[in-house]
Amino acid sequence: MSAHTMSMRDALYEAPGPRTKRLTVIGTIVSLALVCVGLALVVRQFYVTGQLDAKYWAFFARPTTWLYLLNGFVGTVKVAAMAAVISLVLGVLLMLARTSGIKPLAFVARVIIDFFRGVPSLLLIYFFYLGLPTVGIRMSPFWMITIPVALAASGVLAEVFRAGVNAVPKGQTEAALSIGLTPGKTMFKIVLPQALRIVIPSLISQLVVVVKDTTVAYVVSYPDLMQNGRVLITTNDAVVSVYLVTAVIYILVNYAINQLSISMARRSGNPIISRTTENPT
Amino acid sequence: MDFAQILEEYGQNYATAIMQTLSMTALCFCLAMVISILITVMRVSPIKPLRLVGDLYVQIFRNIPGVALLVLVAYALPNIQIVLPWKTCVEVTVVLLASAFGSENFMTGINAIGVGQIEAARSIGLTFTQTMRKIVIPQALRSAVLPMTNLLIATMLTTALGSQVPLNPQELTGLVSYITTRSTGAGIVPFIISAVCYAGMSVLLGVLGNRIDKKVRVLR
Amino acid sequence: MADQTPVIELRHVDKHYGDLHVLQDINLTVHKGEVLVLIGPSGSGKSTLCRTINRLETIDSGEILIEGEPLPQEGKALAQMRAEIGMVFQSFNLFAHKTILQNVTLGPIEVLGIPKAEAASRAMELLRRVGVDAQAAKVPAQLSGGQQQRVAIARSLAMQPKAMLFDEPTSALDPEMINEVLEVMVELAREGMTMVVVTHEMNFARRVSNRVVFMADGQIVEENTPDEFFDHPKTARARDFLDSIKGH
Numbered sequence: 006m007s008a009h010t011m012s013m014r015d016a017l018y019e020a021p022g023p024r025t026k027r028l029t030v031i032g033t034i035v036s037l038a039l040v041c042v043g044l045a046l047v048v049r050q051f052y053v054t055g056q057l058d059a060k061y062w063a064f065f066a067r068p069t070t071w072l073y074l075l076n077g078f079v080g081t082v083k084v085a086a087m088a089a090v091i092s093l094v095l096g097v098l099l100m101l102a103r104t105s106g107i108k109p110l111a112f113v114a115r116v117i118i119d120f121f122r123g124v125p126s127l128l129l130i131y132f133f134y135l136g137l138p139t140v141g142i143r144m145s146p147f148w149m150i151t152i153p154v155a156l157a158a159s160g161v162l163a164e165v166f167r168a169g170v171n172a173v174p175k176g177q178t179e180a181a182l183s184i185g186l187t188p189g190k191t192m193f194k195i196v197l198p199q200a201l202r203i204v205i206p207s208l209i210s211q212l213v214v215v216v217k218d219t220t221v222a223y224v225v226s227y228p229d230l231m232q233n234g235r236v237l238i239t240t241n242d243a244v245v246s247v248y249l250v251t252a253v254i255y256i257l258v259n260y261a262i263n264q265l266s267i268s269m270a271r272r273s274g275n276p277i278i279s280r281t282t283e284n285p286t
Numbered sequence: 287m288d289f290a291q292i293l294e295e296y297g298q299n300y301a302t303a304i305m306q307t308l309s310m311t312a313l314c315f316c317l318a319m320v321i322s323i324l325i326t327v328m329r330v331s332p333i334k335p336l337r338l339v340g341d342l343y344v345q346i347f348r349n350i351p352g353v354a355l356l357v358l359v360a361y362a363l364p365n366i367q368i369v370l371p372w373k374t375c376v377e378v379t380v381v382l383l384a385s386a387f388g389s390e391n392f393m394t395g396i397n398a399i400g401v402g403q404i405e406a407a408r409s410i411g412l413t414f415t416q417t418m419r420k421i422v423i424p425q426a427l428r429s430a431v432l433p434m435t436n437l438l439i440a441t442m443l444t445t446a447l448g449s450q451v452p453l454n455p456q457e458l459t460g461l462v463s464y465i466t467t468r469s470t471g472a473g474i475v476p477f478i479i480s481a482v483c484y485a486g487m488s489v490l491l492g493v494l495g496n497r498i499d500k501k502v503r504v505l506r
Numbered sequence: 507m508a509d510q511t512p513v514i515e516l517r518h519v520d521k522h523y524g525d526l527h528v529l530q531d532i533n534l535t536v537h538k539g540e541v542l543v544l545i546g547p548s549g550s551g552k553s554t555l556c557r558t559i560n561r562l563e564t565i566d567s568g569e570i571l572i573e574g575e576p577l578p579q580e581g582k583a584l585a586q587m588r589a590e591i592g593m594v595f596q597s598f599n600l601f602a603h604k605t606i607l608q609n610v611t612l613g614p615i616e617v618l619g620i621p622k623a624e625a626a627s628r629a630m631e632l633l634r635r636v637g638v639d640a641q642a643a644k645v646p647a648q649l650s651g652g653q654q655q656r657v658a659i660a661r662s663l664a665m666q667p668k669a670m671l672f673d674e675p676t677s678a679l680d681p682e683m684i685n686e687v688l689e690v691m692v693e694l695a696r697e698g699m700t701m702v703v704v705t706h707e708m709n710f711a712r713r714v715s716n717r718v719v720f721m722a723d724g725q726i727v728e729e730n731t732p733d734e735f736f737d738h739p740k741t742a743r744a745r746d747f748l749d750s751i752k753g754h
Contacts, residue, residue, distance in 0.1 A: 014330040014337075014393075016401040017422065019408065020564040021332075022580025032333040040335050054366045123439065123488030124481045125446035128459045132481075135466040136474040217351035221450075231354065245362045252354045259349035280436050402599035405562055406658075410613035410665055411589025413582065420616060425603045504603045505647035 051245075061243040065250065070237065077233030078254070084151050084219045084229060089212060091155035096162025101192070104167060114163070121160030122280065126218045129153035134225045146227035154218040158211060161280050165207045168278045169200035206270035207278040213259045213266075220255065230254060292475045296465055303461040304483055310373075310457060311442040314380040318441065319434075321381065322388030329393065340389070347386035355379045356447050372451040384441045391433040395426035398506070428502045435495025439488045458483055511538040512574070513669050513700045514559055519568035521554065528554050529565065530724040536669065541701045543711040543732070546721035547747060552704045555721070556673050559702065560588045573668065589617045592662030592670035596677050598654040600646035600661070606633065607642040610661045618665065625664075632660040636690050652683030659690055669700035676707060708751065712736055720744045 021029060051057050064070050102114035121129075130153045133144070144152075173196050181191040222229040234251040238244050270277050293300070328340035347355070360375040370378065399422060407417040449460035456464055458480045465476040514536040521529040528551045536542050544552040557563040558570060561577055561584060570577040572591065578584040600609050610629035614620040620628075633639040636656040638649070646654055655675060662670055672691065676684045688710050695701060695714045705711060711718055711732055718735040720728040720743075728735065728744045739745045 013397040013399065013401065016404055017330055017396075017418075018332050018414070019561070019580075022578075022584070025580050029332050032331075033335060036333050036335040040339060050366045050368075056366055119489055120481070120485045123443075123485035125443040125459055125484060127446040127449055128462065128477065128480055128484065131449070131459065131463050131466075132474065132477045135463055136477045139466065139470070139473045213349065220351040220353045231351075245365045248354070248358050248362045252350055252358055255351050255354050256346055256349045259351075260345060263349065280440065399602075400599075402595060402597050403601055406593075406595060406599035406601070406661075408562065408585075409560055409588055409591075409593035409595075410661065411585045411587075411617040412613070413585045416616055420612060421601055421603075428603060505645050506602055 056245050061241075061246045064237075064241050064243070065246070073233055073237060074230065074251075074254070077228055077230040080222070080227065080229040080233070081216065081219050081231075084147065084154065084222060084227065085212065085215050087147075088151045088155040088158065088215050088219070091151070092158035092162050092215070093208070095155065095159035096166055097197075099159060099163035100166035100170065103163065104170060118160045118163045121156050122164070123160075124157070126153060126157035127221060127224075129157055130221055130224055146222075146225040149225040150219060150222045150227050150229075154215055157218060158215050161214070162208070162211060164280075165204050165211065165278045166200060169204035169207070170196055172203050172275075173199045202273070203275045204278060206266045206273065206275055209269060210263060210266035210277050210279060213262050216255070216259055216262070287469060287471050287473060287475060289475055289479075292465070292472060292479065295469070296461075296476070299455070299461055299465070300458075300479060300483075302455045303458045303480075306448070306453070306455050307442065307445055307457040307483075308487075310377060310380070310445045310448065311438070314377055314384060314445065315438050315441045317377075317381045318384035318388050318437075321385035322392060325385060325389040326392040326396075329389065330396065344386045344389050347382045348390065350383075352379060352383055352444055352447050353450060355382060356450055360451050372453055373448075375451060376445065376448045376453065379447060380441060380444045383444060384437060387437050387440070388434065391430050391437060392426055394433065395429040396422060398429055399425050425504055428504050431499040431502060432495060435491060435499070438495070439491050442487060442491075443484065512536070513538050513540075513572070514702065515569075515571040515574075516555075516558075517569040517571070519555075519558065519565050519570065521558065521563065521565045526724075528724045529558070532568070532726060534719065534726065536700060536702055538700055539698045540717065541695045541699075541703065541715045543715040543718050544702065544704045544721060545706070545708075545711060545718060545747075546727075547750075549723075550721040551724040552721045553673050556671050556702055556704045559671055560591050560593055562593075585617070589613065589665050590668050592659075592665060592667035594655070594658050594662055594670065594672045594675045596674040598646070598651070598658045598678070600654055600657060602646055605643055605645055606638065606649070606657050609646070609657060610664045613661065613665050629660070629664055632663050633657070635663075635693075636660045637686070650683060651679045652686045655679065655683075655687045656690055659687075659694075663694075669702070670694070672701065672703040672705065674704050674706070676705065706751070708736070720747065722747070 048057075055061075099114050099118055102110050103118065105111055105114075130150060133149045133153050137143075177195055177199065178191055181195040182188070186194065219229055220231045223232040223235055226232065230251060234247050238247045241247070266277060287295075325340045325343055328336040329344070331337060331340075356375065356379045359370065359379050360372065363370065363375075403421055403425075404417060407421045412420065445457055446459035448457040449463055453460055462476045462480045465472050512535045514534075516532050516534045519529055519532040520527075532555060534542075534555075544556060546552045554563055558565050559572075559577075561570075561579070572587055575587075578587055600606075601612065604612065607626060607629055610632060611622070611625040614625040614628065615622060630639055630642060633642055636659055638653050638656050638660070641649055641653060641657075646657070649657065659675075675691070676687050679687065684707070688707060691701070691703070691710070692714055703710075703715070713732075715732050718728075718730055718732050719726055720735065720739075720741075722743050728739065728741050730740070735744070736748065739748055
């Protein structure tokens with residue numbers, strides 16, 4: 006039935022009568038005009054301040070510019086991928102500890118999870134960049150950005166995994182125990198593999214958070230997309246165009262990741278668990 | 287330097303930094319709520335261009351990294367003759383980011399209501415306005431409590447972007463980098479103090495949000 | 507029992523979903539106090555027909571009249587008309603954030619402008635009638651399906667409707683709860699409520715209805731008194747349909 010397949014925002018309105026149709030048409034025309042005026046004002050502002058001059062955009066026609074940005078993007082991918090792997094492992098470990106049933110261990114895991122979820126990733130990065138060297142721990146820029154980003158993600162991932170484990174039907178555990186599997190084996194052979202499948206869309210959507218967190222790599226002078234963008238700015242003396250292009254690249258990449266996560270969630274029927282859907286504490 | 291020495295020397299700075307973080311969080315969150323309501327109204331309106339603008343707004347600001355947006359506001363805008371004070375730059379950035387997520391939370395709340403209740407409201411003779419006022423908005427607001435609590439916490443963490451511009455006074459993250467560069471012997475203690483402040487406030491807000499949610503949650 | 511005043515009239519009603527012709531030249535009149543049962547295989551258009559009567563579904567052409575007046579297309583007039591025609595849904599559709607009592611009083615207070623206290627006492631009376639007055643302070647999710655559906659009926663009744671539409675009211679219920687809902691409906695019919703009922707409950711159709719309308723592929727195939735229809739169906743399609751459900 007058509008009424009039940011339409012999206013909720015369409016369902017708020019019923020099929021319009023003649024008056025409503027007229028009002029909608031008028032509203033559409035007026036709002037379209039407003040949007041056009043707004044866009045024109047923005048373009049005008051760019052024009053009168055000279056930001057549309059060829060010198061700010063011409064270097065984007067050079068392949069070297071894109072090669073340099075691509076280099077930076079590869080750096081971003083490296084950091085994000087490594088941070089993702091580390092945070093996956095840490096997330097699973099923290100989740101296992103939290104659900105272990107061993108009280109002190111569960112408590113410690115919970116404190117760690119709450120800590121990493123409750124602290125800005127920027128502070129963690131400064132800790133690795135400024136704090137640790139003062140006590141004699143030095144590492145390369147790559148690890149100074151990768152580890153804090155991974156730690157920040159691990160707290161949320163632990164909770165995502167926990168939600169995944171909870172979503173595995175209780176009967177699975179009972180069945181596994183009843184055929185004589187130990188609790189440990191039940192977890193690793195039966196529950197965890199199913200939980201992993203459930204949380205795959207959520208893990209992909211968490212990748213967006215990781216990619217976003219890597220953008221402060223310039224703090225530790227690691228050449229990621231943002232950092233290379235900043236270099237382009239100084240070499241070409243073009244702030245607006247470069248920052249805009251970089252921002253658009255990030256938006257497109259994250260949009261693609263989000264869409265992938267949504268389509269996988271839709272196909273598998275598993276919801277996307279994120280920090281907004283689970284309980285905050 | 288140990289804990290006592292740091293507090294002795296920088297205690298006052300920490301107090302003002304906490305106030306800076308909290309006041310920015312409060313202001314940004316309130317503005318973000320107002321804007322996310324506006325954006326949500328646009329997104330659920332029957333007028334196509336408004337929907338499109340609302341959807342685009344959300345896709346842009348939920349996918350752009352905070353720093354990428356901050357540099358645009360703080361360093362690119364002056365080039366088109368829009369110069370904002372540093373603090374405003376941070377606040378504008380945080381509000382844009384948070385409002386996109388806020389609108390997503392409201393949309394999720396609206397989607398959870400289901401077509402059936404809307405049809406039931408119509409069938410007992412409620413007008414569109416009454417249906418919105420009595421059925422849709424109350425339920426959307428109630429189911430938004432938990433996600434909005436998380437958004438409030440995320441908003442607080444996002445104000446750490448303030449460390450990327452010269453703020454005066456500094457917020458909790460900026461202060462740490464200030465202390466560490468100023469007193470070379472400060473070690474890791476300044477980080478721990480700031481981190482505990484953040485984490486403590488996060489947990490506190492979380493507990494509060496959970497309590498409210500339990501009271502108003504809509505059973506389904 | 508049924509007199510000859512028409513309450514609901516459909517004249518040459520047509521409707522398409524894309525290529526699908528879901529309602530084809532439907533002509534139907536429901537008289538005051540009549541209980542009309544719509545039956546037919548799924549996808550026959552019977553639910554759609556029921557939903558067009560209070561414009562939850564629009565029609566492409568034709569006319570729908572309520573007490574001789576054309577069905578308004580929008581605005582206050584449409585809301586007003588809907589308030590006069592009750593509707594009970596397959597999935598109950600109670601307001602999830604309101605208590606059972608508030609579900610029943612919302613319409614009277616907001617639409618009819620009845621004072622709160624009066625609305626509440628009348629709502630309690632109705633809840634007693636359908637047997638769920640003990641649950642008045644609970645929220646819908648705490649009730650069984652059968653109880654929720656009886657509340658939904660009370661919610662419709664609170665508007666003092668001229669007629670009531672039932673869109674497969676027992677299809678979403680567990681078997682043991684079907685009767686408690688049907689009993690309420692039988693009681694309503696006995697009191698002379700004008701009813702249009704889309705249902706698969708053949709016993710109900712036979713016992714309670716004045717007229718059975720059999721639909722298939724968007725058309726009214728057969729229309730008859732329940733005894734005639736069930737004992738001597740005139741068309742092959744109706745016979746096939748009745749045979750297919752006897753198999754259960």
